[in-house]
Amino acid sequence: MATCKNGEKPKNTVTDDVSIWFEWARKERLVLAMSSGVVYTPDGEAVEIEEMMQRCPKKD
Numbered sequence: 658m659a660t661c662k663n664g665e666k667p668k669n670t671v672t673d674d675v676s677i678w679f680e681w682a683r684k685e686r687l688v689l690a691m692s693s694g695v696v697y698t699p700d701g702e703a704v705e706i707e708e709m710m711q712r713c714p715k716k717d
Contacts (some may be wrong), residue, residue: 675706681715 679696682688688696688709696709704712 675710678710678715679706682709682713685713687713 679688679691682696686699689699690697691706694706695703696706697703698709
């Protein structure tokens with residue numbers, strides 16, 4: 658909110674955990690893209706990122 662008042666563009670709020678999970682899931686071909694808290698699967702399904710992270714947890 659403060660950035661908008663200062664005339665700055667809002668920063669991307671993706672956390673490191675989500676970013677790391679997304680890169681892993683993309684390499685595993687579980688997801689193709691991510692936008693506004695939603696990931697898209699290869700079969701075209703749009704799923705909330707929290708739900709998808711629970712469905713497919715990253716194993717270290």
